[in-house]
Amino acid sequence: MGTARNEMAENATARSQVYGLLAAVFRAEPTEVFLKEIKGSHFSKVFAELGVELGQEFYDRPEAELQEQLAVEFTRLFIGPGPHISAHESIFIDLDGSEGEHWGPATVAVKKFIETAGLDYEQSFAGLPDHVSVELEFLQRLAEWEARKWCEADAESADACLSVQMKFIAEHPIKWVPEFCAEIIKKAEQPFYREMAKVTRSFLQFDHDGMATMNADAGQGACA
Amino acid sequence: MTDMKTPKINRREMLGGTGAAVAGAAALATPLKRADAAAKAPRWGMVMDLRRCIGCRACTVACKAENDVSLGRFRTVIQEKTWGTFPKTKKEFLPIMCNHCEGNKKDKVPPCVKVCPEYPGERRKWTSPSGEKIRYRHGATYKRPDGLILIDKSLCIGCGKCLDACPYGVRSFDPFVKAGKDPKKQAADKCDMCTHRVENGVEPACVTTCQGRARIFGDLNDPESSVSKLVKEHNLETPDNVLLADEGTDPQVFYIDPDNVLKTIYRQREKGKLDHYIDQIP
Amino acid sequence: MNKLNRRNFMTLAGASGAALAAGAGGSEQALAGSIKLQKGGRDFSPTTMKERKAIPTACWGCVTRDAMIGFVEDGRLKKLDGNPNSIRTMGVICAKAQAGVNQVYFPDRILYPLRRVGKRGEHKWKRVSWDAALDEIAARLKKLRDAGTPEKFMYHYGRHKASQAATMYDFMAAYGTKTIGNHTSICEGSKWVGQESLWGGMYDNWDYDNTEFVVNFGSNQFETHTNHIPTSQRLIRAMVDRGVPLYTFDVRLSATAAKSTEWVPIKPGKDGLVMLSMCNVIMNEGLYRKDHFKYMRVTADYHASVDDKIAAVKASVAKFTPEFAEQESGVPADKIKQIARGFAKAKSACLITYRGTCMHYHGADQERAAMLLAAITNNLDTKGGRVMGVGAGWKAPSSPKAKVHKGLNIKDGFPGEAAFPTHHVSQSVLPLIKDGQLGRPEVYWWSCHNPAYVYGDNKAIEEIMKDESLMPFTISSNIVYDESSALADIILPDVTYLERWDWEDMVSPPQVAEFYIRQPLVKPLGEARCQGDVWPDLAKRIGFELVYKDKEDYVRQSCEMTPGVKEAGGFEYMKKHGVWHDKSAKPNFGxxxxxxxxxxxxxxxxxxxxxxxxxxxxxxxxxxxxxxxxxxxxxxxxxxxxxxxxxxxxxxxxxxxxxxxxxGLLDFYSDNFAAKGFPAFPTYTPVPEHEKMGKDDLILTTYKVAVHTHSRTSHCKWLTEIKHDNPAWINPKTAAERGIADGDEIKVVSDIGEMTTTAYVTEGVVPGIVAISYHLGRRYSGIYGSGNSDPINGGAAADRDAKNKWWKKHGNHPNALIPNWSDPISGAQRWMDTVVRVAKA
Structure with a gap:
């Protein structure tokens, strides 16, 4: 297997993993497993490198308590009742002059984009099609598929898939997720969502700028 | 009788959800009909039968919904007023909207059009329902050969001259749409007689929802239309049956008004203000 | 935060990958299927063609429930219009129906189940999954059921009708509770009790298409009515096309009074007296029609001859002379005579009554007086008269009933409160829970209902709902965060009526039943779920089964088993057309x-x-x-x-x-009434509190306007823009006596509460009263209904129009001044009887 291809697969896998994690951050209130992982040693290194400060309390609190606290914060930030940041593209995007509505034109555009890629919404999924976690999950799925194509030596498909991802990022999340994250940073009471918003914003920008897909020094390879 | 225009969709198809419904959200009304003998272009107009208006505001809200009209302004309103002394107190209701004026006797150009800096713009052709191509002068505000006074927001510069020029004060800036020629400003907006519906053979939203059937829409050029018949039957082509006849605007919205409601309750605009055009129930 | 570079990106990815592998991603993903990029993804271009649909459905803005068509574009509801094929509505809908779009998309809508985490009323919530919410509810309900006390589960609904009600009752019967509360006693319960004591049923309709004369007492037909659109358009048509006169007796110049041939101002609580006085004129002048007397019982004697009955009615109404009525009601005797003669002489005539007549002390008896007037002129269930409503009779599937099926006796008021609470005494439910003498539910679930707002003395109701020792566990099914859901333990996000299935059955003025359905126009927003879908799910969790799998299935089964609908094509026909009626049916009269x-x-x-x-x-x-x-x-x-x-x-x-x-006779002489110490024959009973009024006292009356329902529209921006403040109507004479000028801030004080509002000094109201509409003054109703005041500012972000909101006033709620007190006959809330003092604030 060519090194370059392997490296591309590695990139794609890495991107898929980050998108997967970020999708989980916004999909729902954190589970205990999730919190345990975030607190774990895997992350402590990179959080230190990145200057992500979750605060000592985050690490000291028992998971169950922390989970409850963050569930209330999640509800306050993203659900309501009361002022909250609705985590949907159509709330932020001015498309056909129709920003700021649930199930607006942006919702439909996201849905159609996803469906054109062959995916569908789970029967059990009851949210709106343009929720931030859906957009992130979509990128997770595409990047995962891309990695597989690199490994299968189907460079043409992998490359095309990457351009579909870039098209999606450019047409959708990059247009609103940074603003969404800025709102969270402003309104969060707990460090967790504030810091996760920063990571999300940075990573999305990083990926949009092509930094995450650049060939660099060869890594260990992603194709098993 | 023939259809004024073959509607892109008929009501059965719409009910079945099989056809592509007309732009926006058109309703299922009886397709507009015109007599064979009707003139080559329709002249759309409305008759308001004030005996039948019960002040229910279905028209006001239907218009908001149909045209996604922002808060703070309206495309049509009901004015209401209480007068007299108890127990002989009276109250009446008056629906008002753009009069789609014919314009003064001399040049047939209504004041809102005349004042538009983008008018007269290019010469365009409009295709009548019978297929005839009729030439007219376009503008940001212009009069179409079927009599409708329309706004082309892509040409609007947001200057607001038409808002001031309209003696009825039925125009406002649309906070949702930028002026096409000056995106720093908002475009002017007003009643367009639900053009998107009318062009597809469906009556305006305020008409189909009017429970008193106080609003009657149709072709004043067609002697067989309900509006023409009502104009004739009630002798509506008098200064007493339109708003502000003295302005010389030749309004095409006529009022059946045996109780002199217009004279009693019509609240005119105050200069530079549009308070009269905010629908309120006291 | 530091900048990302390739190195820390890879570390982040590694950590993320490990976390995901450990299950941190959770199981609830949004996307299904596998990626299929055509041509590997080259020329990737999502379709931009708009998908548009027109779907027949039905309104639920108010109980009228008009058949409608919804226009949907790419899954978003764009517009609603009437269904032109409906014989009831003839294709039109009202302002509230037009604003149905707002019901779906208003920015403060509750979209996820919420569990309270703070104190009740502290507004602190945690989003929970439907599974978690239903499991918790099921555990509570199962415990009660297993203990043989299913009645300790109370379900209290505001508006449930047709299949919405039927599925709920089906669940409750299968579960075993009869503790099911409603709201009719705060609506017009007394009217129905008065009717039931006579013609053995209820819901009068008026045959305006054939009538020649209409007299209206206390109904605002043109603005709001339980069968608004079908009736009001026919009434105005009769007036203009056929010159039918309409006389409206009202304390206030409503739109209906304004459009009437004549507004006849009347003092509150005197409608029944004026009707009896009209009977007096008609009997004395021999203008009655004998036809209906054979169906009437007017004395204890069941076998009296028609002549005897005529004599007896004449004697019974003798004391209600027009002159006496004038003195009490303020209506000139000559006017009473004139209208009585017109009414009796007309070939056919309609007598309308509603809340203005009935929501008083002895309101049920006032309705009996109305029925008497209709009967002696032979205008009961005759062409052109006051007729018995004809609605659709659906057949529906039914689940097996629970073995133990019982209820707490807290629906019918305190012992001795009401003699015939056939529509219950809903305003006393919460006070009774507080009192405790008849038991308390352990689980209280309300739906499409807002007890802390809609009842009298609503602040006291709110305190009861807040008290966990009285209300251990509460559930609210709602679309909006309001005064009551703020006090729930669990909030379940309900669908709006435009997102659910139902069959519908409201009364049809042509006297031919119309069968119609409601179908979802759009997918429920967020995680909102129809209760008809929740019941089978909840039943399973508790441990029993229902005979339908979801609401659509229930409606489908009903369509396939209802005679007429079934033959027409059943469910598929109804989905396509929305409405069906038997074209060969003759109007049902007599x-x-x-x-x-x-x-x-x-x-x-x-x-x-x-x-x-x-x-x-x-x-x-x-x-x-x-x-x-x-x-x-x-x-x-x-x-x-x-x-x-x-x-x-x-x-x-x-x-x-x-x-x-x-x-089978019309019991104008009612043993039932006599046995309970109430007048056997319709009579005039002054409101006791009005008899004791001081010279500064006024009577408070409430009313509705055309663009609002009582409690379910203030979050709709297009409606609230038109009506967001509710100043107190006061006659110039009454105002002058108190030094009040138009626009002054005033204080209105009753024995139980007070409010500050603005005076609207108008000649359109009788002296001696204040009239305040009662749909505003919301504490919590989203940004449009309650504004940016404390503490819930709403999700303004979800509507680009929010920044265009211009009104700063949000009205005041008069219910805090009105006690929960009942008509002792029917148990109906006495909305119109409260005595108040008014002064400049």
Missing amino acids: FYEKTVDVSGDGVILDEKTGVYWNWKKAGVASEAEAKSKGYLGTKGAKKAYVAQNIEGTARSAYPPNTKFLKS
Whole structure:
């Protein structure tokens, strides 16, 4: 297997993993497993490198308590009742002059984009099609598929898939997720969502700028 | 009788959800009909039968919904007023909207059009329902050969001259749409007689929802239309049956008004203000 | 935060990958299927063609429930219009219906189940999954059911009708609770009780298409009505096209009064007296029609001749002279005479009443007076008169009932509060829970209901709901965060009516039943879920099964088993057309005249009452026992009613289809009433508190306007923009006596509460009262309904129009001034009786 291809697969896998994690951050209130992982040693290194400060309390609190606290914060930030940041593209995007509505034109555009890629919404999924976690999950799925194509030596498909991802990022999340994250940073009471918003914003920008897909020094390879 | 225009969709198809419904959200009304003998272009107009208006505001809200009209302004309103002394107190209701004026006797150009800096713009052709191509002068505000006074927001510069020029004060800036020629400003907006519906053979939203059937829409050029018949039957082509006849605007919205409601309750605009055009129930 | 570079990106990815592998991603992903990029993803181009649909459905903005068409574009509801094929609505809808779009997309809508984490009313919530919410509810309900106390689960609904109600009752019966509260007593319960005591049923409709004369007491037909669109358009049409006169008696110049031939101002609580006075004129001047007397019972005697009855009615109404009525009501005697003569002489005439007439002390008796006036002029269920409403009779599937099926007796008021609470006493439910003497529910679930806002003395109600020792566990099904859901333990996000299935059945003015359905126009927003879908799910979790799998299935089954609808094409036909009626059906008038075969097995004639009844169906052992006990002496005889002997012919007459045990005659002389110490014959009973008023006292009256319902529209921006403030109407004379000028801030004080509002000094209201509309003054109703005030500012971000909101006032709620007190006859809330003092603030 060519090194370059392997490296591309590695990139794609890495991107898929980050998108997967970020999708989980916004999909729902954190589970205990999730919190345990975030607190774990895997992350402590990179959080230190990145200057992500979750605060000592985050690490000291028992998971169950922390989970409850963050569930209330999640509800306050993203659900309501009361002022909250609705985590949907159509709330932020001015498309056909129709920003700021649930199930607006942006919702439909996201849905159609996803469906054109062959995916569908789970029967059990009851949210709106343009929720931030859906957009992130979509990128997770595409990047995962891309990695597989690199490994299968189907460079043409992998490359095309990457351009579909870039098209999606450019047409959708990059247009609103940074603003969404800025709102969270402003309104969060707990460090967790504030810091996760920063990571999300940075990573999305990083990926949009092509930094995450650049060939660099060869890594260990992603194709098993 | 023939259809004024073959509607892109008929009501059965719409009910079945099989056809592509007309732009926006058109309703299922009886397709507009015109007599064979009707003139080559329709002249759309409305008759308001004030005996039948019960002040229910279905028209006001239907218009908001149909045209996604922002808060703070309206495309049509009901004015209401209480007068007299108890127990002989009276109250009446008056629906008002753009009069789609014919314009003064001399040049047939209504004041809102005349004042538009983008008018007269290019010469365009409009295709009548019978297929005839009729030439007219376009503008940001212009009069179409079927009599409708329309706004082309892509040409609007947001200057607001038409808002001031309209003696009825039925125009406002649309906070949702930028002026096409000056995106720093908002475009002017007003009643367009639900053009998107009318062009597809469906009556305006305020008409189909009017429970008193106080609003009657149709072709004043067609002697067989309900509006023409009502104009004739009630002798509506008098200064007493339109708003502000003295302005010389030749309004095409006529009022059946045996109780002199217009004279009693019509609240005119105050200069530079549009308070009269905010629908309120006291 | 530091900048990302390739190195820390890879570390982040590694950590993320490990976390995901450990299950941190959770199981609830949004996307299904596998990626299929055509041509590997080259020329990737999502379709931009708009998908548009027109779907027949039905409104639910108010109980009128008009058939509609919804226009949907790419899954978003764009517009609603009337369904032109509806014989009821003739294709039009009202302002509230037009604003249905707002119901779906208003920015403060509750979209996820919420669990309270702070104190009640502290507004601290945690989003939970439907599974978690339903598991918690199921565990509570199962415990009660297993303990043999299912009645400790109370379900209290505001607006449930047709299949929405049927699925709920089906679940409750399968579960085992009869503790189901409603809201009719705060609506118009007294009107129905008055009618049921007479014609054995309820819901009057008016045949405007054929009438020649209309008299209206206390109904705002043109603005709001329980059958608004179908009736009001026919009334204005009759007036303009056929010159039918309309006389409106009202304390206030409503739009209806304004458009009437004449507004006849009247003092509050005097409608029944004026009607009796009209009867007086009609009887004395010989203007009555004999036709209906044979169906009337006007004295204790069941066998009186028509002439005797005429004499008796004349005697009974003799004291209600127009002059006496003038003195009490303020309506000139000559006006009463003129309208009475017009009414009686017209070939046919409609008598309308509503809340203005009935929501008083002895309101039920006022309705009886209305029925008397209609009966003596032969305008009951006749062409052009006051007719019995005809609605669709759907058949529906039914689940197996629970073995234990019982209820707490907290629905019918305090002991002795109401004699005939056939529509219950909903305003006393929470006070009774506080009181505790009749037991308390352990789980209280309300739906499409806002007890802390809609009842009298609403602040006290709020305190009860807040008290966990009285209300251990509460659930609210709602679309909006309001005064009551703020006090729930669990909030379940309900769908709006534009996102669910139902069959519908509201009364059809042409007197031919219209069957129609509601179907979802769009997918429920967020995680909102229809309760009809929740019931089968919840049943499973508790441990029993329902016979339908979701609401759509229930509606489908109903369509396939309902005669007429089934033959027309059942569910598929209804989905396509929305409405169906039997085109060969004749308008249903004069049901009482129908002759009945009384030769059947077990049918006997009760000599005392003239009732033919089937003793075999009445649960008595033998014919001899039946005869000795008699029809009235047999418990259960009512359901064995067959016919009434009308001058020697067995006719269906007016069967006792309600809780009242009566003969087939119109009981204008009511033993039922007499036995409980109420007037046997319609009479005039002044409101006791009004008799004791001081010279500074005023009467508070409430009303509705065309663009709002009581409590479910203030979050709709297009409606609230038109009506967001509710100043107090006060006559210039009354205002001057208090030094009040138009626009002044005033204080309105009753014995139980006070409010500050603005004076609207107008000639359009009778002196001596204040009139305040009652749909505003919301504490919590999203940004449009309650503004940016404390503490819930709403999700303004979800509407680009929010920044265009211009009104700063949000009205004031008069209910805090009105006690929860009941008409002792019917148990209906006495909305219109409160005595207040008004002064400049």
